[in-house]
Amino acid sequence: MLRTSVVGFPRIGAKRELKTLVEAYFKGNISREALFSGAQELRRNHWLLQKKEGLDLIPSNDFSFYDTFLDMACMLNVIPLRYKELGLNDIDTYFAMAKGYQDDKRDVKALEMKKWFNTNYHYIVPEIDDSIEFKLNSSKVFEEYQESLAEGIETKPVIIGPFTFLKLSRIKTNKDFNELLLAVLPVYEEILDRFNDLQVKMLQIDEPAIVMDLSSAKVNSFVNIYEKLLARKGRVKVLLQTYFGDIRDIYKEVISLDFDAIGLDFIEGKKTRQLIRQYGFPSDKILFAGIVNGKNIWINNYALSMSVLDDILNFVSRDRLVLSTSCSLLHVPYTVENENKMETYYKENLAFAREKLRELTDLKQLLQADNYQENLIYQANQEIIQRKKISQDFFFTDVQAKISSLSSKDFIRQPSFSERIKKQKEILNLPIFPTTTIGSFPQTAEVRKLRSDYRKGNIGTEQYKNKIREYIREAIKIQEEIGLDVLVHGEYERNDMVEYFAENLRGFLITQNGWVQSYGTRVVKPPIIFRDVKREKAITVEWICYAQSLTNKLVKGILTGPITILNWSFPREDISLEETAFQIALAVKEEVMDLEAAGIKIIQIDEAALREKLPLRKTDWNSEYLDWAIKAFRLVHSSVKAETQIHTHMCYSEFADIIKEIEAMDADVYSFEAARSDLSLLDVLKENRFCREIGLGVYDIHSPRIPKVTEIQNILNKITAKLEVPKIWVNPDCGLKTRGMAETVPSLINLVTAVQKQRQML
Ligand code: GLN
Ligand code: ZN
Numbered sequence: 001m002l003r004t005s006v007v008g009f010p011r012i013g014a015k016r017e018l019k020t021l022v023e024a025y026f027k028g029n030i031s032r033e034a035l036f037s038g039a040q041e042l043r044r045n046h047w048l049l050q051k052k053e054g055l056d057l058i059p060s061n062d063f064s065f066y067d068t069f070l071d072m073a074c075m076l077n078v079i080p081l082r083y084k085e086l087g088l089n090d091i092d093t094y095f096a097m098a099k100g101y102q103d104d105k106r107d108v109k110a111l112e113m114k115k116w117f118n119t120n121y122h123y124i125v126p127e128i129d130d131s132i133e134f135k136l137n138s139s140k141v142f143e144e145y146q147e148s149l150a151e152g153i154e155t156k157p158v159i160i161g162p163f164t165f166l167k168l169s170r171i172k173t174n175k176d177f178n179e180l181l182l183a184v185l186p187v188y189e190e191i192l193d194r195f196n197d198l199q200v201k202m203l204q205i206d207e208p209a210i211v212m213d214l215s216s217a218k219v220n221s222f223v224n225i226y227e228k229l230l231a232r233k234g235r236v237k238v239l240l241q242t243y244f245g246d247i248r249d250i251y252k253e254v255i256s257l258d259f260d261a262i263g264l265d266f267i268e269g270k271k272t273r274q275l276i277r278q279y280g281f282p283s284d285k286i287l288f289a290g291i292v293n294g295k296n297i298w299i300n301n302y303a304l305s306m307s308v309l310d311d312i313l314n315f316v317s318r319d320r321l322v323l324s325t326s327c328s329l330l331h332v333p334y335t336v337e338n339e340n341k342m343e344t345y346y347k348e349n350l351a352f353a354r355e356k357l358r359e360l361t362d363l364k365q366l367l368q369a370d371n372y373q374e375n376l377i378y379q380a381n382q383e384i385i386q387r388k389k390i391s392q393d394f395f396f397t398d399v400q401a402k403i404s405s406l407s408s409k410d411f412i413r414q415p416s417f418s419e420r421i422k423k424q425k426e427i428l429n430l431p432i433f434p435t436t437t438i439g440s441f442p443q444t445a446e447v448r449k450l451r452s453d454y455r456k457g458n459i460g461t462e463q464y465k466n467k468i469r470e471y472i473r474e475a476i477k478i479q480e481e482i483g484l485d486v487l488v489h490g491e492y493e494r495n496d497m498v499e500y501f502a503e504n505l506r507g508f509l510i511t512q513n514g515w516v517q518s519y520g521t522r523v524v525k526p527p528i529i530f531r532d533v534k535r536e537k538a539i540t541v542e543w544i545c546y547a548q549s550l551t552n553k554l555v556k557g558i559l560t561g562p563i564t565i566l567n568w569s570f571p572r573e574d575i576s577l578e579e580t581a582f583q584i585a586l587a588v589k590e591e592v593m594d595l596e597a598a599g600i601k602i603i604q605i606d607e608a609a610l611r612e613k614l615p616l617r618k619t620d621w622n623s624e625y626l627d628w629a630i631k632a633f634r635l636v637h638s639s640v641k642a643e644t645q646i647h648t649h650m651c652y653s654e655f656a657d658i659i660k661e662i663e664a665m666d667a668d669v670y671s672f673e674a675a676r677s678d679l680s681l682l683d684v685l686k687e688n689r690f691c692r693e694i695g696l697g698v699y700d701i702h703s704p705r706i707p708k709v710t711e712i713q714n715i716l717n718k719i720t721a722k723l724e725v726p727k728i729w730v731n732p733d734c735g736l737k738t739r740g741m742a743e744t745v746p747s748l749i750n751l752v753t754a755v756q757k758q759r760q761m762l
Helices: 017-026 032-052 068-075 090-099 140-150 162-168 177-197 216-230 251-256 272-279 302-312 353-368 376-390 397-404 417-428 445-456 461-482 499-504 541-549 562-567 577-597 618-637 656-664 681-687 709-722 741-761
Strands: 113-115 122-124 127-129 156-160 170-172 202-206 237-241 261-265 286-292 321-325 506-509 516-519 522-524 528-534 554-560 602-606 645-650 669-672 693-697 728-731
Touching (some): 032 140, 140 156, 177 216, 272 302, 445 461, 528 577, 541 577, 562 618, 577 602, 602 618, 618 656, 681 709, 709 741
Parallel strands (some): 127 170, 202 237, 237 261, 645 669, 693 728
Antiparallel strands (some): 113 122
């Protein structure tokens, strides 16, 4: 029987209920019981919605209070001693791992956090050291399954497979990968036993790590562990779910293993169809075909999907086919229905999570129809697709002319860094270890209310601007009092570093409720790039110049870079990412030139999301992404004067393997998040003779804990041991917007104090 399924459903809720709930618990405003029952209600709503939309196979355990990878770590008892020793209950231990823990006596940092493959979701990185003893430590997955049964829904529980779990964990023991796989195997076997006891019909095991480049040793590891594990599956049908690409390095092996079903990505998996054509698909297995894009928000083109499905049906019989999403719907917003201010003209082109459920049901219906082209659902879909294609609304001829007239010198800044930096040192006249922050200051409830009042029209422009100026004055005053060297205006006018620029450039569509989880309780609202991008007016100049007018110290102008704007938006699919990146770069460049003309001497262009869309396979890195991404950044600053100092900031990702490309961005100063990953970047910078100026984050801003002076001094010692003093800047890991003033001020005071002590010592 032809069926439908999704890899996972967004857990955050239509109105961000999960965020509200968990944050209320953090603040101590609700009890543990209220937290749990609120979560239960959310799960129930999501299951019922999926059922209502006609989905056949509904996932469970895709819910999480913070992160499903962290859930998996707890399930396997991968809880480092320092968290166990806090002696907290289960849920508080869990939150301590996620966000750190601090009270009068104790002070434990959070686990590291990393980007989840090429998405803007971040997972908590489990830490496996010698003290870890794998054992079944949580019954969440079983309870949620039973909970779904009680709602009359037989769900398919989802867990992360052992291969991906270990591959993405931080291994701090001498045991090798295969030993660890064998060590964790008994827990997975026990999980299967428990599912057999519960008479679960199908278990989904996520193994996205196999879409990456795999050595033959890793292929063997995978095969070995699953030969063993699948021997214990009993009556439970096991679905191996992959996503974010194709599994070209292991397809042959995977189809000969004893999985009952295999989930493949037909959207990002460029070779998925070819693999099936070449090696076939076993007739005893079920194919979960990911044909509805789980990452982007455009409606599915039924003509394209039907042709892919036609092709698939040459290899898989209809009763062994399940129509599914390319990845979890975690990465798209909840529903277009909540966009009640958006014009139909835009809306009809969009499909969020709920609409994607409907698309799956539609496609199932079309596949069952005798002549799908006659079907009204099909025709309505094709009409929308056609309307958009012929509309002239998506193009600006002036933008396209600028793009086509770009030549190689538009991407090269003159003179070279070594000459520029001399001039900059003279003009800027900063002390050694210049101190600064990354840009945003705490976004208090009051600041957020101000912006929302303005947005709603409750207050007028002048009133709004006066208030923002007041915040800027305060921020400048506080920074001067603290004694920072390079000041910022605080970014009070920005709700979000990408959305703000998207709102002020043409070509973007901003949603009202298009929230997507970024990590834990943090959600973002990615703008949609709907047409060609251009800048029609200055965006930040007014604020930054105002801040500069208040102080004799230097104020650094902060902008968001083109790659980050692109990567944190939902991109067009009708023109290339490269072309879109250049369009945005030209717009940001105009802002840079205006800031320079207005006398701003230091301009930071944030590229927090540079790595995000890096292809998962190394062989594609340069040709498919880095070549144009780095060029786009260079385009932004290639025309500034030698004296103007260009900074960039990057965070929460691996930099080691792209450090050469990062240097090729040709900024003068780089600030990197580093505190949560133990400064491991230091060696990388040293080994690669990274010659720019560098500010490694000296404390983690995702946690409310206040770093001690000695702690920062220790970090500075480590840094000076490896980098030359004249190159070193000192700053927090990232922007301070998620923090409160109460911890920000003492943290920055400690930062400056530590620097003063170090300066004295030198
Ligand atoms: N300038 C931004 C800020 O300070 C940078 C944020 C980020 O890197 N994510 O908030
Ligand atoms: Zn950052």
